[in-house]
Amino acid sequence: MDKKTMEIGICSGLVLIMILAMLGVRFSLPQDATAYGYVAAMVLFMILMSGAGLKLIYEK
Numbered sequence: 001m002d003k004k005t006m007e008i009g010i011c012s013g014l015v016l017i018m019i020l021a022m023l024g025v026r027f028s029l030p031q032d033a034t035a036y037g038y039v040a041a042m043v044l045f046m047i048l049m050s051g052a053g054l055k056l057i058y059e060k
Contacts (some may be wrong), residue, residue: 014052
């Protein structure tokens with residue numbers, strides 16, 4: 001698979017995961033805990049994005 005195609009696919013998937021995580025936080029947590037949920041969703045997104053970046057770096 002071409003590296004550019006893989007990068008576009010991974011980034012699109014990560015954006016979809018981010019949207020779903022934000023919606024999950026919005027509808028599943030109580031009002032006073034949503035701020036913590038959003039922070040957790042952002043941290044999860046950053047970890048996944050870092051892993052994807054490392055995968056792309058070491059892809060041949």
